[in-house]
Structures are given as structure tokens and as C-alpha cells.
Amino acid sequence: MPRNTSSSNCSSVDVTFQSTLYAATFTIIFIPGLLANSAALWVLCRFVNKKNKAIIFMINLAVADLAHVLSLPLRIFYYIKHTWPFGNFVCLLCFYLKYLNLYASIVFLTCISVQRCLFLMNPFKAKYWKRRYDAAVCIVVWMVVGAACLPFPIMRSSGLGKNETTCFADLGLVKPSVPTAVAMLTIAELSGFVVPLVVIVYCTWKTRQFLQNEEHLVEHSNEKQKAMRMVLTCAAVFFICFTPYHINFIFYMLVNLNIIKNCTVLNISISFHPFSLCLASINCCLDPVLYYFMASEFRNKISRNGSTVMHRRLMSRESASSVKE
Structure with missing residues (x-):
């Protein structure tokens, strides 16, 4: 990133602190992010056949987070050593994974909020919704987001040919024409932020409104409260x-x-x-809160099913012993 301003009328802006900030932030979130998302993938994949629709989106969200987390050691190395010995391709790949994680996370959080809200208010739709529909949505999301994030590494590749020892924040910025840049910025902000923001706020509001209606809280209130907490968590991570x-x-x-x-x-x-980029990276540690709600939901179902199975086994043993007597 630039270490001075774009206008000669303004004094120089010192951002030399960003290397220390990035190294510290990535070091702090690496271990929790790696452990939480690896455990989440293991747990979620175990329950992939359970009748819960949001699990496919959560698996893909964990994959997006894990892909970014695995690139953090290289980022930490660069911001501590201030040199890049791993080549241009790896540099741009790590740079790309950052933005892929950012926008894939935004879209999957939006999908979780929409699905939870719709299925809460329309349980019959949830009953007939197929898991393959979620899988198809995820494939489309990865294709669209993957293509949309390509301009980020392309626009930061101007300095690679001159100095192969620099990467990330020290890369040059390719400046397109003003109309092109404004058009790209508008599309990116509308599709990657404004629209998801409106959708998540609307889903959170509708879910809260639905749960405040006492008529709907009579049956399955615990599950509905978990749905509310999940939607609120999506909104909190987003904001x-x-x-x-x-x-x-x-x-x-x-x-x-x-x-x-x-x-x-x-x-x-x-x-x-630099601070806003660090905040964006923290989502790798906050997203697993969603997985906790999902795991607790499965845990309750399993405990109920396990109790039923155990009860049946005891009844069958008692019946068998009575027959022998």
C-alpha cells in the first residue's frame, strides 16, 4: 500500500506500522482459525447426511476460511522478514485467497441467513428442499466469486516483474482509467457488500419479528431460538x-x-x-460460532435419538428375559 498520499498538497502518511500489525494479527488468528475450522469440517462432514439444509453452506464457509488460514504462515513470514522467496505465483495465489475468502464468506453467510429465515417461516418448503439444490448453489457461488476476485491480484501485479522479493502490501497498484475503476468499484460494492447487507438485515429483522409472535413460539421454541441466534451471528460477523x-x-x-x-x-x-483488512481476516475465527449452533442442534438430536434407541433396547431385553422365565 502507498506510504504517502496521492496529492502533493497533503503531508505524507506513514503506514510503516502495517507490517507489525499484519504479522501480529495473522499470528493471533492462525492457530484458533486452523483448529476451529479443521474441527468444524470434521464435525460438519459427519452430519452431512442429517436433515439440516444449512450444513452444505457451512461446510463451504469452513473451506473458504481454511484456505485463507493456510496461507497465513507465508504472510507472517513476509511481514517479519520483509522478503519473499516463494515466487510470484505463490504471492498472487495468497493474495487471491484473501479476497476469495472475504467474498465467499459474505455470500455463504447471506445464503445461511436467507435459508434459515425462509425455512423458519415456511417449514413445508424445508421439508421438500433437496440437499442437491444447496450443492448446486455452492458450485455457482464458487464459480462467480472465483471469477469476480481475479481482478484483485491482477491489479496488484505491476511490481512483480521488477522486484520478486516483494509481495502483499508492498506490491504496486495497477491504476486503470477513472471510468473503468469507478465502474469496477461500484459493481464490487453493490454486489459484494450492499446487496448482501440489505438481505442479511432483512432476514434478521423478519426472523426476529416472526419469533416475537407468541403464536409461533408454542411449538419447537428451542429450535426457533437457535435459528434466531444463528441469523444474529451471521449479521454480527458481517458487520x-x-x-x-x-x-x-x-x-x-x-x-x-x-x-x-x-x-x-x-x-x-x-x-x-490496514486495520480494516485485519478485521476482515478475523472472520476465520468468528464463523465457527455458527458451527457451534449447528453442532449443538445435532447433538440434541443425537441425544434424543440415542435415548430412544437405548430405551428400545432395554425394553427388548426385558421382554426377552420375561419370555425365558
Whole structure:
């Protein structure tokens, strides 16, 4: 990222702290993110045949988080050593995985919120919904998000040919024409942030409204409360991790394009950019909270089923012993 401002009228912005910030943040979230998402994949895959629709989306969300987490050691190495010996391809791949995780997480969180909300209010739709429909949605999501994230590493590849020892925040930024950049920024913000934000807020509001109706709380209230907590968690992860980044990213790009030249806005956007990226990375540790709700739901079902099976076995043994007597 730039270490000075885009306008000669503004004083230089010192962002040398970002290497320490990135190294510390990635070190802190690596172990919890790796353990939590690996355990989540193992647990979720065990229950993949259970009758719960959101599990397919959660498995894909865990895969997206794990892909980013596995690239963190290379990022930590670079920000500590300030050199990159792993080649251009690995550099751009790690850079790509960051944004793939960011936008795949946004879409899968949106899918979980929508599905939970719809199936809570329309249980008959949940009954007839096929798991393969979720799998098809996930394939489309990976294809669309994967293609949409390609411009991020492409726009940061300008300095690779000149200096192969730099990567990530120290890469140059390819500046397209202003109309092209504004169009790309608008599409990215609308499709990757504004629309998911509106959908998640609406689903959270509708779910809360539905659960506040006493008529609907008479039956299966525990499961419905878990659905509410899951939707609220989706909204919380979205607001904490992704909202600061996307709001600041608008000003950050306009500053780099010399469209915004106000020194105050320029200084704030460039200085806050590293912090917003760190917040976006924390989602790898917050997403497993969703998996906890899912695992507890399965655990309750298994305990109920296990109690039923045990009861039947005891009854059959008592019947057999009475026959022998």
C-alpha cells in the first residue's frame, strides 16, 4: 500500500506500522482459525447426511476460511522478514485467497441467513428442499466469486516483474482509467457488500419479528431460538468483519485514483485500510460460532435419538428375559 498520499498538497502518511500489525494479527488468528475450522469440517462432514439444509453452506464457509488460514504462515513470514522467496505465483495465489475468502464468506453467510429465515417461516418448503439444490448453489457461488476476485491480484501485479522479493502490501497498484475503476468499484460494492447487507438485515429483522409472535413460539421454541441466534451471528460477523473494510475501501480507492484530494479523508482512509483488512481476516475465527449452533442442534438430536434407541433396547431385553422365565 502507498506510504504517502496521492496529492502533493497533503503531508505524507506513514503506514510503516502495517507490517507489525499484519504479522501480529495473522499470528493471533492462525492457530484458533486452523483448529476451529479443521474441527468444524470434521464435525460438519459427519452430519452431512442429517436433515439440516444449512450444513452444505457451512461446510463451504469452513473451506473458504481454511484456505485463507493456510496461507497465513507465508504472510507472517513476509511481514517479519520483509522478503519473499516463494515466487510470484505463490504471492498472487495468497493474495487471491484473501479476497476469495472475504467474498465467499459474505455470500455463504447471506445464503445461511436467507435459508434459515425462509425455512423458519415456511417449514413445508424445508421439508421438500433437496440437499442437491444447496450443492448446486455452492458450485455457482464458487464459480462467480472465483471469477469476480481475479481482478484483485491482477491489479496488484505491476511490481512483480521488477522486484520478486516483494509481495502483499508492498506490491504496486495497477491504476486503470477513472471510468473503468469507478465502474469496477461500484459493481464490487453493490454486489459484494450492499446487496448482501440489505438481505442479511432483512432476514434478521423478519426472523426476529416472526419469533416475537407468541403464536409461533408454542411449538419447537428451542429450535426457533437457535435459528434466531444463528441469523444474529451471521449479521454480527458481517458487520464486525466486512462493513468497516467496504466502507473505507470506497474512499481508499477514490484517494488512489486522485478523485478525492481532501487531506483529512485521504489520511484517514490510508491509515485505516490496514486495520480494516485485519478485521476482515478475523472472520476465520468468528464463523465457527455458527458451527457451534449447528453442532449443538445435532447433538440434541443425537441425544434424543440415542435415548430412544437405548430405551428400545432395554425394553427388548426385558421382554426377552420375561419370555425365558
